[in-house]
Amino acid sequence: xxxxxxxxxxxxxxxxxxxxxxxxxxxxxxxxxxxxxxxxxxxxxxxxxxxxxxxxxxxxxxxxxxxxxxxxxxxxxxxxxxxxxxxxxxxxxxxxxxxxxxxxxxxxxxxxxxxxxxxxxxxxxxxxxxxxxxxxxxxxxxxxxxxxxxxxxxxxxxxxxxxxxxxxxxxxxxxxxxxxxxxxxxxxxxxxxxxxxxxxxxxxxxxxxxxxxxxxxxxxxxxxxxxxxxxxxx
Numbered sequence: 001x002x003x004x005x006x007x008x009x010x011x012x013x014x015x016x017x018x019x020x021x022x023x024x025x026x027x028x029x030x031x032x033x034x035x036x037x038x039x040x041x042x043x044x045x046x047x048x049x050x051x052x053x054x055x056x057x058x059x060x061x062x063x064x065x066x067x068x069x070x071x072x073x074x075x076x077x078x079x080x081x082x083x084x085x086x087x088x089x090x091x092x093x094x095x096x097x098x099x100x101x102x103x104x105x106x107x108x109x110x111x112x113x114x115x116x117x118x119x120x121x122x123x124x125x126x127x128x129x130x131x132x133x134x135x136x137x138x139x140x141x142x143x144x145x146x147x148x149x150x151x152x153x154x155x156x157x158x159x160x161x162x163x164x165x166x167x168x169x170x171x172x173x174x175x176x177x178x179x180x181x182x183x184x185x186x187x188x189x190x191x192x193x194x195x196x197x198x199x200x201x202x203x204x205x206x207x208x209x210x211x212x213x214x215x216x217x218x219x220x221x222x223x224x225x226x227x228x229x230x231x232x233x234x
Contacts, residue, residue: 001111002090005030006083008037009098010063015047019099019199022231024051026101031055032094037083039063059086077168077176084155085165091115093155099197100151101230106192110154113188119156120167120181122148124189130218130226133198136206137223141214147187150174151194159185195230 005027009020027034034056038044041060048058061082064075084093092110096102102123113119129140129149142149153174155167162184163169170176181187198206209215218226227233 001092001115003092003094003107003110004033004035004087004090005094005096006035006037006087007096007098008061008079008083009039009044009047011038011040011043011047013040013043015043017047017199019197020047021051022197023096023099023101024048024056026231027096028053028056030104030107032107033057033087035059035083035086037061037079037086039079059083061086077173080168080173081166084160084167089157091157093157093160095153095155097151097196099199099202101195101197102152103192103229106152106190109190113156115156116158117156118159118162118181118185119154119188120148120159120177120185121154121156121188121190122152123192123194125149126189127191128193130193130195131198131206131209131215132195132223132227132232133206136198137218137227138206138210138215139218140209143213144175146175146178147182147189148174148178149194151196153177154190155181156185195226197232 011017036048036058039061045058061079063079080095084095087093106123125146125148131138131140167177170180178187
């Protein structure tokens with residue numbers, strides 16, 4: 001079973017992004033090839049350089065314009081599709097948000113699935129969704145109906161063939177891909193959780209998330225357990 005991961009990044013001209021660094025380090029510990037896909041030339045390349053290894057690579061992927069809408073636009077969908085295209089041939093094509101982390105166990109479940117069937121997978125929406133910043137830790141329940149949580153989209157070899165290597169075709173990006181494969185294949189929810197880090201100067205802030213979805217604070221104990229698990233604290 002060959003799994004590869006694409007992580008699209010956009011630095012907004014800032015050479016420092018601790019959230020992205022944490023996410024890339026997290027996935028670098030897993031036994032998969034990782035493609036960091038940036039769009040700001042030398043800035044993105046230099047940012048990625050400290051993470052590069054025999055299994056972590058950098059690819060320049062054009063992004064015509066930066067999207068400020070949570071549902072995405074054509075330029076963002078093209079960047080997502082083009083980032084997946086850098087992965088070449090594999091059994092499972094994974095696109096991961098640059099500030100989103102999921103556990104190894106989520107990928108382990110792919111062993112039980114058939115990559116020759118048209119499958120889109122991700123963390124089930126029944127699983128926990130956590131958001132963290134320097135001074136906030138919350139658990140969120142999505143306000144819109146979806147089978148999968150945001151943060152991780154996995155496409156089988158056959159799924160990529162059916163969509164002609166363009167799983168992101170419909171409005172909504174991640175939710176659009178889910179709608180596409182609800183009709184053209186199968187959508188599979190995996191176990192685990194999604195842990196999202198919100199650093200400084202992000203467009204979709206935790207306050208914005210709180211205004212759109214149901215949420216609750218995590219206890220200090222819960223917060224510290226999860227933060228330690230994902231390398232947010234020692």
